Amino acid sequence: MRDFRMVVFLLILFSICTLLLTGGKLAYDRASAVFNRRLYAEILDLYDYQYTEETVESDFARNFKTLNIGSRVFYVEKNPERKTVVFKADGPGLWSQIEVLLAVDADKEEIFGLRVLSQGETPGLGGRISEKAFQDSFSGLDIKPEVKVVKFATRANEVDAISGATKTSQALENLINRGLENLERESDILFSEGGN
């Protein structure tokens, strides 16, 4: 009987907590729409486009086309001289969810640029993926056959890892390659629409 009471109590408490958190998460998602502006600014920054804080939305719309495919969002650059697309990729790091912005040049089959949007890795070790120098080392990286984060980068698809942060580097490599796979799957749709 006591065991029964225990189970019932936990079930009720668990349900209440889950319900409240689900509600909270929905409200959070709605409120965080504001964060799109910050994402736009980040993308414009990555491409070195001019923008101002107030007009970031129109500045973004002038240069990029937003395509929703399934639950994924891709932003295709409107520049006719090159075929680049930028999107968010995320995955588990060592401690935290790592979220990056990945810009890919589809013609040259290389990474155009990379920005780490959020991470909570060990400060001073894995946390260094947020440093500009590390992020810049991805520009011009070959995406075929796959991106590799290694100790000594020698080939065109390899980039130097952060010493002391093997797990984080590995995680970053995985999430980039997973993002590239998703892009590969949709690339026909992206650029057929992007052309007109």
Place this chain on the structure above:
Amino acid sequence: MGDSVNLRVPKKGYRLFKTKNWMVFKEGVWHNNPIFGMMLGLCSTLAVTNLVSNALVMSIAVTLVLVVNSAIISSLRNLIPERVRMIAYMLIISSLVITVDMVLKIVLPEASKALGPYVALIITNCILMGRAEAYAINNTVGLSVSDALGVGLGYTFSLTIISIFRELIGFGSILGFAVLPDQFPHVALFTIPPGAFFALGTFILIINAIRNRGKKS
């Protein structure tokens, strides 16, 4: 009119500083100070005290979770089966912390970014479990809230003085405003976690010296 006032106030006069609530509150701030007395929650203390602003946001988050958690647990204290009380604490604490984390991300995105995972890690902060198990589970809501407020304020006090010390020595500023002249050397050691150990140790020494003043060993 006068009668009703007399009814409320005891003959000797109502003294805030004599109530049990106040005693419990004071105990939390000073003798049961979570950092200097109970030595709980040191991990987050070492991590977030590099800047006063970080320490303040963290303190507010912890105090808020602590008070609400104590209130919920003490009001449920007769319902929670003894054998699963820890699980119940964890469920309540995690829900509260996740909520606070989401609110912080929206209201103070910069601070939330600076604190990184440490807000979410309030879940594992021993102060919360400690107060729930040591106090809230056995006491009335009013007393538990007083206790949580006291311990929360004690945490705030401790983090504030450590962070003022570290930011002043490490960056020469307080809350981002340059306080020390430029000629004054910045000791970079105090901006990194190892420096926090030195600062914390020094403060524990000072606080314990004050606390044991007049006592013969």
